[in-house]
Amino acid sequence: MSGGGFGALDSMNKSLKNNRALVRKISVFDRIKGYTSAQKNLKLTFNAKLTKEELEELRSKTIRKDRIHSIIQIGKMILVLGALFLLIFLIINGGMSK
DSSP: OOOOSHHHHHHHHHHHHHHHHHHHOOOHHHHHHTOBOTTTOOBOOOOOOOOHHHHHHHHHHHHHHHHHHHHHHHHHHHHHHHHHHHHHHHHHHTTTTO
């Protein structure tokens, strides 16, 4: 067999197999549609109809949480970079050997 395109056929078969698996896959929403809470025995309900005030409140809460998360991440990054610069400074100046 002198390279008659069998690699291409194999990859085509794999692609078809993966596509079939994706078509058969059950979505997350279908899975949790019948899910019941173990503690309260209540079915989950999705209320897609929200008033403008509720949407605005949800949006503001999300933005606030995102800002807090960003500030915390920036603070952590500043602490790590500060410690790294201090360590490099001490290594360069020989501060640890004195």
